Amino acid sequence: METVFTQYAWLIPLFPLAAFILLTSFGRSFKGLGVMVGSAASLASLVLALLVLFERMGEGVEDYQDGFKWLDLSTIQLNIGFEVTNLSALMLVIVTIVSLLVNVYSAGYMKSDERITVFYGYIALFTFSMLGLVLADNMLALYIFWELVGVCSFLLVGFWYQKPEARAAAKKAFIVTRIGDAGLLIAILLLFWYMPNHALDFVNIQNVFNEQTGTIAAGITTLIALLIFVGAVGKSGQFPLHVWLPDAMEGPTPISALIHAATMVAAGVYLVARTFDIFQASQAAMDVVAYVGAFTAIFAATIGVAQNDIKRILAFSTVSQLGYMMMALGLGSLTGGIFHLFTHAFFKALLFLGAGSVIHAVHTQNIHEMGGLGSRMRITAWTFGIGALALSGIPPLSGFWSKDAILNTALHENPVLFGVGVVAAFFTAFYMSRLFFLVFAGRPKGEKQAHDSSWTMTLPLIILAVLAVVTGFVETPWNNTLGTWLSGGTETTHTGGGLVMVISAAVGVLGIYLGWLMYVKGTIARDAVSSRMPWLLRLLERKYYIDELYQVVFVRGLRGLGLLLQAMDDFIIDGIVRCVGGAAVLLGRGGTRLQNGQVQTYGVITLLGLVILIVAIAGRRFW
Amino acid sequence: MFNVSLTGEFVAFFVFSVIIISGAVLMVSFTKVVHMVVSLAAVFIGVAGMFVLLNAEFLAFVQVLIYAGAVSILMIFGIMMTKHQDVEAEKGRSWHEALAAVGALALFGLLFYAIRETEFPVAQPFQPAQDNALEIGKLLFTGYVVPFELVSVLLTVAFIGAIVLAKKEAE
Amino acid sequence: MLSSYLTLAAILFCIGLYGALVKRNAVVVLLSIELMLNAVNLNLVAFSKYGAVPSLTGQMFTLFTIAVAAAEAAVGIAVLIALFRARGTVNVDEFDEMRR
Numbered sequence: 001m002e003t004v005f006t007q008y009a010w011l012i013p014l015f016p017l018a019a020f021i022l023l024t025s026f027g028r029s030f031k032g033l034g035v036m037v038g039s040a041a042s043l044a045s046l047v048l049a050l051l052v053l054f055e056r057m058g059e060g061v062e063d064y065q066d067g068f069k070w071l072d073l074s075t076i077q078l079n080i081g082f083e084v085t086n087l088s089a090l091m092l093v094i095v096t097i098v099s100l101l102v103n104v105y106s107a108g109y110m111k112s113d114e115r116i117t118v119f120y121g122y123i124a125l126f127t128f129s130m131l132g133l134v135l136a137d138n139m140l141a142l143y144i145f146w147e148l149v150g151v152c153s154f155l156l157v158g159f160w161y162q163k164p165e166a167r168a169a170a171k172k173a174f175i176v177t178r179i180g181d182a183g184l185l186i187a188i189l190l191l192f193w194y195m196p197n198h199a200l201d202f203v204n205i206q207n208v209f210n211e212q213t214g215t216i217a218a219g220i221t222t223l224i225a226l227l228i229f230v231g232a233v234g235k236s237g238q239f240p241l242h243v244w245l246p247d248a249m250e251g252p253t254p255i256s257a258l259i260h261a262a263t264m265v266a267a268g269v270y271l272v273a274r275t276f277d278i279f280q281a282s283q284a285a286m287d288v289v290a291y292v293g294a295f296t297a298i299f300a301a302t303i304g305v306a307q308n309d310i311k312r313i314l315a316f317s318t319v320s321q322l323g324y325m326m327m328a329l330g331l332g333s334l335t336g337g338i339f340h341l342f343t344h345a346f347f348k349a350l351l352f353l354g355a356g357s358v359i360h361a362v363h364t365q366n367i368h369e370m371g372g373l374g375s376r377m378r379i380t381a382w383t384f385g386i387g388a389l390a391l392s393g394i395p396p397l398s399g400f401w402s403k404d405a406i407l408n409t410a411l412h413e414n415p416v417l418f419g420v421g422v423v424a425a426f427f428t429a430f431y432m433s434r435l436f437f438l439v440f441a442g443r444p445k446g447e448k449q450a451h452d453s454s455w456t457m458t459l460p461l462i463i464l465a466v467l468a469v470v471t472g473f474v475e476t477p478w479n480n481t482l483g484t485w486l487s488g489g490t491e492t493t494h495t496g497g498g499l500v501m502v503i504s505a506a507v508g509v510l511g512i513y514l515g516w517l518m519y520v521k522g523t524i525a526r527d528a529v530s531s532r533m534p535w536l537l538r539l540l541e542r543k544y545y546i547d548e549l550y551q552v553v554f555v556r557g558l559r560g561l562g563l564l565l566q567a568m569d570d571f572i573i574d575g576i577v578r579c580v581g582g583a584a585v586l587l588g589r590g591g592t593r594l595q596n597g598q599v600q601t602y603g604v605i606t607l608l609g610l611v612i613l614i615v616a617i618a619g620r621r622f623w
Numbered sequence: 624m625f626n627v628s629l630t631g632e633f634v635a636f637f638v639f640s641v642i643i644i645s646g647a648v649l650m651v652s653f654t655k656v657v658h659m660v661v662s663l664a665a666v667f668i669g670v671a672g673m674f675v676l677l678n679a680e681f682l683a684f685v686q687v688l689i690y691a692g693a694v695s696i697l698m699i700f701g702i703m704m705t706k707h708q709d710v711e712a713e714k715g716r717s718w719h720e721a722l723a724a725v726g727a728l729a730l731f732g733l734l735f736y737a738i739r740e741t742e743f744p745v746a747q748p749f750q751p752a753q754d755n756a757l758e759i760g761k762l763l764f765t766g767y768v769v770p771f772e773l774v775s776v777l778l779t780v781a782f783i784g785a786i787v788l789a790k791k792e793a794e
Numbered sequence: 795m796l797s798s799y800l801t802l803a804a805i806l807f808c809i810g811l812y813g814a815l816v817k818r819n820a821v822v823v824l825l826s827i828e829l830m831l832n833a834v835n836l837n838l839v840a841f842s843k844y845g846a847v848p849s850l851t852g853q854m855f856t857l858f859t860i861a862v863a864a865a866e867a868a869v870g871i872a873v874l875i876a877l878f879r880a881r882g883t884v885n886v887d888e889f890d891e892m893r894r
Binding site for chain 2: 795796797798799800801802804805806807808809810811812813815816817819820821822824825826828829832835836839840842843844846847848850853854856857858860861862863864865866867868869871872873874875876878879884887
């Protein structure tokens with residue numbers, strides 16, 4: 001089949017880049033420009049991405065790669081180019097859809113913000129970086145966009161920089177992900193060193209690691225895979241680098257949806273999927289990925305139960321779901337991971353945008369201060385409910401199918417991880433029902449007349465809700481479209497059949513039922529557990545004291561080191577500088593005292609100078 | 624260097640050295656200016672004695688005449704005409720004095736070291752002229768006639784200049 | 795014998811130098827300068843007898859030096875008198891015209 005649009009896939013990131021440049025250059029003078037330009041660019045990207053996707057749906061489409069020489073160092077060539085595979089085509093669509101909807105949504109949400117054009121510029125820049133990351137055909141280009149994504153995250157989390165918390169969160173996000181970025185950079189350098197011809201493009205990486213010819217030693221392979229995973233851990237908020245993601249909720253809510261739910265954190269998962277061949281060459285690395293993912297899934301899910309901030313709950317849910325994806329990848333199921341990424345992007349964006357709508361209406365983020373919003377904000381409540389059900393894994397919504405695919409793989413590969421996944425799914429269902437019932441059910445609290453937001457905010461919610469319902473059907477036990485398409489027919493999911501589906505659905509329903517009993521019916525007291533085990537509640541509320549631990553171990557240690565260095569700077573370096581300056585001043589003062597106009601003083605100085613001169617000249621014979 | 628036989632020249636040199644050095648030291652250490660001038664005259668006379676020892680009788684004569692006579696008297700006139708504050712004021716300039724002393728001592732050390740280290744060529748025996756004044760006069764009016772005339776001009780200029788400077792300015 | 799004369803002249807010169815640098819009274823400074831001139835004269839005459847080529851040249855030089863020194867003394871005293879008239883003092887450390 002002829003590829004027409006795929007050749008122009010490189011245009012997809014350029015629309016948002018153009019929008020960014022336009023908004024940065026002229027945004028100050030035209031206030032209304034942001035919405036139009038940003039949305040138009042996203043729309044153009046989406047249309048092109050969809051065309052590319054449809055083109056790739058055809059039979060026997062070859063991966064398309066093109067690029068140009070960037071650096072030619074005679075023996076080494078570095079290229080910049082783009083490559084369209086089924087995976088990247090899918091990611092392009094996810095990113096552009098969410099980006100477009102967030103653009104539309106922000107028109108309402110950020111309406112009263114003074115810096116709205118700047119905001120749109122940042123979003124455009126972020127979309128550009130993410131699309132570039134997806135399209136990159138080699139590790140170096142990917143790394144460049146990877147860092148750009150990090151910068152955008154910093155800018156957007158700290159968008160309301162007047163708030164100290166936002167500043168701190170932006171800094172934290174940047175610094176913590178930097179740890180992961182360092183790992184990725186080292187991995188790239190190792191790849192550069194060990195790959196034949198120093199090739200860094202994915203095609204060559206794929207070939208080298210697929211053939212298992214021993215071109216690269218097993219230890220090095222594991223090391224590279226683990227370092228890449230460190231990068232993914234940083235970006236995707238996996239334990240132990242998850243701490244930045246909940247704090248990043250200080251940013252505007254559309255940003256939380258765009259970056260911290262649907263796309264940027266997916267970059268880590270995408271990276272692992274893109275370099276999946278390296279991981280498959282090393283069983284140890286796969287195990288690490290699977291266990292870290294599983295641990296993160298249950299770890300974040302339990303924290304989510306005890307949080308009170310609507311966005312933070314969703315943030316921990318994101319961390320938990322990303323853990324699911326990592327677990328799927330670690331268990332060897334590329335399809336499972338990407339499928340969950342695909343569905344999660346929509347329902348998590350939906351949940352965040354819904355949460356934004358709620359926050360917009362009631363001006364608080366504490367779920368205990370909300371309640372009874374269901375009757376006043378019908379669209380938000382319905383769409384949020386769909387998202388919550390999808391996240392909880394209730395059939396036939398999309399989250400059910402993707403979670404089912406992962407659990408199926410887990411059951412076959414590693415029953416322990418299957419158990420972990422099921423427990424995490426239970427907690428997920430429980431905290432989502434808690435969240436939903438506390439916010440939308442019960443009696444209204446607060447005096448404010450909350451009502452649904454304008455169409456710019458509700459329209460994206462509806463679209464996302466539809467997507468959250470239907471996207472699951474691309475990969476069901478009866479229909480292996482996505483898996484066949486992504487992996488070229490080599491991988492099948494849903495082989496376990498009914499058992500897993502029943503367990504998964506049952507766990508979800510059970511979690512929701514428990515939440516209903518606790519928070520609506522009141523059959524079980526809300527403090528049934530916390531009153532008996534207050535330490536557990538505190539532990540969960542404080543997020544297992546991970547932040548405090550980091551504070552003590554790293555921040556204090558580094559601050560101590562910094563103080564030491566500062567003291568050194570103040571006393572030793574500055575001391576030397578002051579000494580030099582003081583010496584010059586003293587010399588000058590001495591000079592003025594010498595210059596007293598008296599011939600005899602001049603005479604003495606001349607005499608001493610003469611003596612020194614003679615000694616210096618005559619003394620030469622002694623050495 | 625000091626293993627010189629006890630000749631008449633050595634004894635005379637020793638005596639004159641004592642006069643010169645003690646005169647110089649006294650001049651520096653005296654507080655009254657008039658005393659200084661007197662000890663300075665002693666130094667001049669000692670130097671004149673040295674000139675005699677060095678077979679320069681005419682110079683010795685000139686030395687006594689000009690230095691011990693004219694210059695000393697001139698200095699005394701200077702003292703009298705400037706100020707009868709003839710006692711050196713004692714004021715703290717200790718740093719200055721110490722540095723000057725160190726410098727002077729160091730210079731002397733260097734000079735002494737240079738004198739001791741230098742290998743002077745063995746001198747041809749000096750044939751003192753029968754009449755030193757005659758020889759000098761001959762030289763003055765033959766080889767050194769131009770400098771001699773110049774010195775006379777210089778002296779005249781100095782003489783006029785001194786008068787002009789020292790003269791009380793007209794009302 | 796030559797080095798004895800030279801050493802003596804060096805002593806004389808250094809004492810004169812010290813006096814010239816330290817003494818306050820301008821007249822005494824002039825005296826010290828005369829001392830230094832005498833040390834030089836002594837050197838010249840010593841070389842004229844004990845130098846490598848003994849001759850009367852050293853003595854001729856000394857003669858001229860004495861003449862110039864006499865002129866210097868006369869002018870120096872005249873300057874001092876003029877200064878004294880202008881400033882009322884002959885203390886060297888009160889003259890700091892060079893500072894301005």
